[in-house]
Amino acid sequence: MKTLAQLAELVNGSVVTGDKNIEIKGIEHDSRKAAEGTLFVCIEGFHVDGHKFIPQAVEKGAKAILTTRSAEAVDVPEGVAVLQVPELKAALDVIVPFFHDYPAQKMRVIGITGTNGKTTTSYLIRAILREAGYKVGLIGTIQIMMEEEVFPIHNTTPDVVELQHTLAIMRDKGMDYVVMEVSSHALDQNRVAGIEFDTAVFSNLTQDHLDYHKTLENYKLAKAKLFDLLGKEGVKENKTAVVNADDEAGKTMLEHAKCRQLTYGIDNKASLQATNVEVLASGANFTLTEEFLGKLDLQLHITGIFNVYNVMAAVGAAIAEKIDPAVIKKALLNFTSVPGRFELVKAGQDFSIIVDYAHTPDGVENVLNTARRIAKKKIIAVFGCGGDRDRTKRPIMGRLAAELADVVIATSDNPRSEDPAFILSEVEAGVKETIGDKHHECIIDRREAIFRAVELAETDDIVIILGKGHEDYQILKDKTIHFDDKEVAREAVAAKKGA
């Protein structure tokens, strides 16, 4: 446990008003999670000002407030101390890791960045490390895992307060490794402050998140920060950057990585080279050649060229961590799926239903091309684009779906604060560019859209439902409702059979 004075000492120019010697039992910026002895951090967010929630935090037991404002300017009840700092984010970045005794220094940490493939690669790395007998923690889009235990998550990469707390629990539970997705938002906001990475992986860079980063160049440089961090001197040694040699932006990542470098690729020369790549309906096979591995013939139960890249990225990380090639091979052979990624829904129908998380132009293109390789007849694609997210990707995703599928049903995908009909009109503008006389429909209600796709499906067709993957919710303007593509698809099949 630390006292408020110990935390204040870390920040130049800090001022404490009230009892310096109180023991801080936890740090929280969300009043709803405050508890007895909490230091409540007042963040002026994109939407609301955290100072508004001081009364709620105190009611829940907060004993001190961290703010950039003076004690006189914040309204705190008697007995609650105020730690005033010149700059909140900079203060948090040093206070929080210190408070938890720098948990990331006690475990090996593997970070994965890139537009697509982070979650899949993190699951693959976790599987390999567990096969090697290590205890593994995982932090990413779907959930937090500590061995078999599962905890919910709200962002792909949590903020510094939640992240350091999670890492501390992982350390206390004896994890050897942490495998984590590192989003561009997280790098831009330095949510990873206090983490020294051992191995960092770059998957790819294609268009997404331009609402936030404004340009692709800024987006790329945000990703490159992971490699700056990796190369920085610290308490750890033997750091490795694992980078996709077939992606143009890989060069930038390598320029930023002042440490050992491993590249992987099919088209360009790389330290891990894939040859004889065979993509099948049931999986993919390829030969991987590398100095340490030698030649490894791999059989995968996950399909698509993009998954060959994800596997190479994971093997690169495993080599960096000196995992035995036989263990790598065994783990990959046993690896069957990631929830909501190219996942088959089997409800006794005579056509295929695939649920996938493609929500970027590149993701849509990859996944529809993969579906085409295995399609016997028509591909019916159901998809939408998120509200309050990069608007410019909407017509591009529309165009690609129209180009690569036979029937397109555009629908809603987390409209958030936006009007779903307006989002659909932006998607449809792209669909109309290339659809020609192929069938297309716009159906705002996602349930109706899935039912319609299933109704249209004939023997041996593929219905592919994109964008939400593992998500079990739909975020609407005023509420979040339960919504699960797989569940709805099963209901649609049952309805079709009953009809």
Ligand SMILES: CC(=O)N[C@H]1[C@@H](OP(=O)(O)OP(=O)(O)OC[C@H]2O[C@@H](n3ccc(=O)[nH]c3=O)[C@H](O)[C@@H]2O)O[C@H](CO)[C@@H](O)[C@@H]1O[C@H](C)C(=O)N[C@@H](C)C(=O)N[C@H](CCC(=O)O)C(=O)O
């Ligand atoms: C744009 C962005 O990064 N926003 C993040 C930011 O939210 P914000 O600034 O809007 O916070 P706010 O809602 O204004 O609240 C301000 C403060 O009041 C506090 N509060 C609020 C309500 C209350 O009742 N009590 C309370 O104390 C909040 O805890 C917060 O400290 O800080 C929040 C807390 O850390 C984040 O959850 C939130 O992520 C939002 C949900 C988000 O959608 N982020 C996306 C863009 C994102 O970060 N995505 C990336 C990448 C996804 C990918 O992989 O492609 C990710 O890592 O998830």
Ligand SMILES: Nc1ncnc2c1ncn2[C@@H]1O[C@H](COP(=O)(O)OP(=O)(O)OP(=O)(O)O)[C@@H](O)[C@H]1O
């Ligand atoms: N290496 C890849 N290259 C291109 N597309 C991919 C790749 N891997 C997966 N995809 C596509 O992108 C979707 C999302 O994959 P995944 O969840 O692994 O990526 P992610 O980077 O974690 O995404 P997010 O940024 O939302 O967390 C998949 O469902 C698939 O359609």
Ligand SMILES: N[C@H](CCC[C@H](N)C(=O)O)C(=O)O
């Ligand atoms: N991590 C991505 C996920 C998008 C998933 C899609 N279902 C959407 O809501 O747009 C984001 O927050 O932009």
Ligand SMILES: [Mg+2]
């Ligand atoms: Mg992810």
